[in-house]
Amino acid sequence: MKTLKILSGGAAQSLVGSLAPTLKAETGFDIAGEFGAVGTMADRLRAGMPTDVIILAAALVSRLADEGLVLRSSVTDIGQVETALAVRAGDPPASVKDAADLCNALLAADAIFVPDTKTSTAGIHVAKVLTDLGIADKVADRLRVFANGATAMRRLATSDARHPLGCTQSTEIISTEGVLLSGVLPPGCGLATMYTAAQATHASATRQAQRLIALLASPGARDLRSRAGFVTDRI
Structure with missing residues (x-):
């Protein structure tokens, strides 16, 4: 079987999946992808994992180009992804308009589902937001940290906590059955x-x-990018 090998942040998984049939029809190649925390994916490329395409945060791709691991001439922006809140399907949405609302919502949650706080884009940002809000210690025992946002959202969907909340990139929320996007992080806290x-x-x-x-x-995939959660009008 002919396969195109990719390493990608979890944010792009649903978009890649939606384009896989087109690529197969045009080239005969299937996609063999690994999706996860961007830092982990970059380290796998650095370690020599056979790879054809990477899809990662722009700043990280630039560093990989500096390291000679990707072709700078091939670098192409896809779109922005915002960090957002998620709730279980059936739970009331979290109403968060400013930093104070976000602080209250996080303090009210008895379980907070997030991706890796050291290697994932959203997880690193969540850790920073908790520190900036002054509640990192207060919610530390409520954090449920998983390897990537997609896994965190699947676990949120099946959580038996009374008032769980999730925070990861919007694309990972949108593509997970059983959770709902409850708005992006407010001004001053967003990414x-x-x-x-x-x-x-x-x-x-x-x-x-x-x-x-x-x-x-x-341009033909613009609607697919939008439905997947990419903000395409900022390219």
Whole structure:
């Protein structure tokens, strides 16, 4: 089976999945993807994992280009993804208009589901927000930390906590059954991350890699990007 190997942040998983049939029809290649915390994916590329395409936060892709691991000429923005709150389907939404509301919502939660706070984009930001709000110690024992946002959201969906709350990137919330997007983080606490695709320097399927990157950023995929949770009007 011919496969295109990608390493991607979890934020792009649903978008890549929606474009996989098109890539298969055009090139005959399936996608063999690993999706997870961006830091973990970058480290796998650095460790020599065979890779054709990466899809990671723009700042990280730039560093990988500096390291000679991706082709700078191939770097292509896909769209921004905002960090947001999630609730279980059926639970009331969290009404968060400012930092005080966010602080109150987090303090009211008896379980807070987040991605890795050291290697994932959203998890690192959540840790910073908790510190900035002055409640990191107060909620430390309520944090439920998972390898990536998608896993955190699946666990939120099946949580038996009374008042659970999730925080990760909007794309991972939208693509998870059993949870609902409850709004982006408020001004002063928000984070919008540009995601970027690039061809790995040692890609083995260069033509197919170039085609996937073109599909990801194409005008024809604009609606797919929007439905997946990408903010495409800021490119």
